Amino acid sequence: SQQGEEDPQALSIQEGENATMNCSYKTSINNLQWYRQNSGRGLVHLILIRSNEREKHSGRLRVTLDTSKKSSSLLITASRAADTASYFCATKAGGGNKLTFGTGTQLKVEL
């Protein structure tokens, strides 16, 4: 399977704390994307990092990419209860259109 692995599978934190999720993948990539999915809903694109970038920020999100280790991390700072969702990394390789999704991290932010 080409699917990437994410850890942790589940993460429970208190509001205001930071949440870090990690993603590992198997093949060379063009870019890596992070998506959010609320329960029973579709996916919302959060951030894209290209293979020649090492770090990217968007609001409370910080993404890093280490192509030598084939890994990425997503940091959500000052988490809120509304951040409760599943988070998936997805990679795009070669000239194709396909996205390959990681196994996902279920984040729960408690008040």
Added chain:
Amino acid sequence: GAVVSQHPSRVICKSGTSVKIECRSLDFQATTMFWYRQFPKQSLMLMATSNEGSKATYEQGVEKDKFLINHASLTLSTLTVTSAHPEDSSFYICSARSVGEGYTFGSGTRLTVV
């Protein structure tokens, strides 16, 4: 921003019947659409990729006669689950993309076969 509308959001059908799920790009032309299947608390598994006006490309292990995909226009793709069985119960999500643009996902369809 780009919006993809997916209908229905929920459907319950009897075993042996067929169900059609629609995926529409509302404000852009989608040259490529993707159909995913997702089991509870699991990741998205790509079922097939469809380009407008051509036959869909199915992933290994996906029965093309069971999951019929039609991408008749640049704004509409449909997935028909034929002769549905309880094991077909799942969450189905479509995604659409135009050339050089990102991926926009529909809100998903919860299919329950009884």
